[in-house]
Amino acid sequence: MNNLVSIITPSYNSSEFISQTITSVLNQTYNNWELIIVDDVSTDNSIKIIESFVKKDHRIKLYRLAKNSGAGVARNKAIELSKGDFIAFLDSDDLWLQDKLEFQVNFMIKNNYNLTYTSYKVIKENGEDLGKTVISEPQLDYRKMLYSNKIGCLTAMYNVTTLGKVYMPEIRKRQDYALWLKILKKENFAFGLQEVLSCYRDRSNSISNNKIEMLKWNWNLYRNVEKLSYIQSLFYVTSNVINKLF
Structure with missing residues (x-):
């Protein structure tokens, strides 16, 4: 097996962070990857920045959507274009530590796991460490x-x-959450690697910082994607709130 990793990166007006994100991929100790960046009709100079990297490394590929469609559509297009044996996800403002791919690919191959995730730390918008770690x-x-x-x-x-190529439901938000649930309907378990291998950038304007919006999109996920009953959906939305608080 080739063990090529296809990295899925949606990009929209990401000029402030995209260079750091791409550089964190270039710095990986594991070299057998392709980075597929799908731009969602950016209006800043993201394209120019990404193209400068594309010219330097053939493993970096850029695709541009015809109309603004959201991260779910962008990610699905990248999955469609991918050629890898593994698919990994990296948003245009987040970072990977240099051992991320090497450790995780080995973890999956050694144990025959089909869906895995790792611990990560949270950084401020300016890149400073917030001192917060999410252990898987x-x-x-x-x-x-x-x-x-x-x-x-x-x-x-x-x-x-x-698993084959598994695509995200094309909902505007929470499509990654929906994808894990979709896979876990077929797989008994997803497995966590406890190593801290990524840095999540906590941005003030993100959906995860807008609690009311989060409730709305979680409700949509449970009711319209997972097809749960009204009572079940209410129960799990409440559970999400409690988990966030405690």
Whole structure:
């Protein structure tokens, strides 16, 4: 097996951070990867920055959507274009530590795991360490994941050779959460690597910092994607709130 990793990166007006994100991929100790960046009709100079990297390294590929469609559509286009045995996710403002791919690919191959995730630390918008670390749980199943999304998108990787290409529901928000649930309907477990291998950038304007919006999109996920009953959806939305608070 080739063990090529396809890295899925949606980009929209990411000029402030995209250079750091791409550089964190270039610095990986594991070299067998392709980085597929799908731009969602940026209006800043993101394209110019990305193209400068594309010219320097053939493993970096850029695709531009015809109309602004959201991160879910952008990620799905990247998955469609991917050629890897594994698919990993990295948003355009997040970072990987240099051993991320090497440790995680080995973790998956050694144990025959199909969906994995890692621990990660949280950094400020300016890159300063917030002193907060999210430690991955050893394993998660579908029911446990309904209570709260415990898989950081920037840490997730799935095995294409065993699962095939699994696409995200094209909802505007929470599509990564929906993808893990989709996979866990087929797989008994997702497995966590406890190593801190990524840096999540906590941005003031992100959906995760808008609690009312988060409630709305979680409700949409449970009711319209997972097709849960009104009572079940209310229960799991409440569980998500409790998890966030405590």
